[in-house]
Amino acid sequence: MRLALDTNVLVYAEGMNDAGRRSVAVGLLRKLSPGSVYVPVQVVGELFHVLVRKAAFTPREARAVILRWCDQYPLIETSLPVLLSAMELSSQHRLRVWDAIIVAAAASAGCRVLLSEDLQHGFTWNGVTVVNPFSKTPHALLAEALEP
Numbered sequence: 001m002r003l004a005l006d007t008n009v010l011v012y013a014e015g016m017n018d019a020g021r022r023s024v025a026v027g028l029l030r031k032l033s034p035g036s037v038y039v040p041v042q043v044v045g046e047l048f049h050v051l052v053r054k055a056a057f058t059p060r061e062a063r064a065v066i067l068r069w070c071d072q073y074p075l076i077e078t079s080l081p082v083l084l085s086a087m088e089l090s091s092q093h094r095l096r097v098w099d100a101i102i103v104a105a106a107a108s109a110g111c112r113v114l115l116s117e118d119l120q121h122g123f124t125w126n127g128v129t130v131v132n133p134f135s136k137t138p139h140a141l142l143a144e145a146l147e148p
Helices: 007-013 019-031 041-053 059-072 080-093 097-108 140-146
Strands: 003-005 037-040 113-115 128-131
Touching: 003 007, 003 097, 007 019, 007 041, 037 041, 037 097, 041 059, 041 097, 080 097, 097 113, 097 128, 113 140, 128 140
Parallel strands: 003 037, 003 113, 113 128
Antiparallel strands: none
16 A cells, blocks of 8 residues: 655654654654655655754755655655646645645555645545544554554
8 A cells, every 4th residue: 555644744753843743653654664655745845844944954954854755765746737636626625735735646646545644634535545643543544554
């Protein structure tokens, strides 16, 4: 099963905001099969912004973090078809276009799950279900992805 990551999962994995969530994010990423995890380009752009603006990383330090994530997981490009799908998703479901790009990118890559704390847990669009990995009760799709 393919899974995509939202920015907040990487932000927590980098140790920002919450030590408990960092532990969950890092543990989860260690358990998931590396070949099944994808990262939308929009996500690494947002992560760069968060690292520089909120975590006081220099752009050079943030770039090094971004490149490490890019080396670890395949990226999902933000193509014109992804952008057009995102605009449709945004208008139909009142999502911010930046969030819609992440969902549309996940769908374009054939991801079944988008791990995100920020989007509506359980929301499904074009075969992608948003799953909050920090929820006390794990979603069935996440439990399935974590099975050995």
